[in-house]
Amino acid sequence: MENSKWLATVASIWIQCSGGASYAFGIYSAALKSSQGYDQSTLDTVSVFKDIGANIGVLSGLLYDAITNNDSGSKPSSSRFGSGLSVVYLTGAVQCFFGYFLLWLSVTGVIYRLHVILM
DSSP: OHHHHHHHHHHHHHHHHHHOGGGTHHHHHHHHHHHHTOOHHHHHHHHHHHHHHHHOOHHHHHHHHHHHOOTTOSSOOOBTTBOHHHHHHHHHHHHHHHHHHHHHHHHTTSSOOOOTTTO
């Protein structure tokens, strides 16, 4: 369904805008810089890749296509996982939780300082 793809796009944009996740880096960047021992250049690198990861939805689109794709060429079918959008939303929520949780564990010192690539 072409309509559901546009609905998912609009819903994703509204969720990102209302969630404020793209603006939250300024709140915790000082704690990240001091706890991880980053200089400003390293912190800028982490910030750039955070923005790239937050704004490129290629992986969610590929996941949606993989889940709802069928070989007959007709409209996308529901998969054994349920609605394709539900799986994409659930996957995004899990990734968001684990990303911020790992960041929190590292900043609070629960786990050892992670390499910049993992941050």
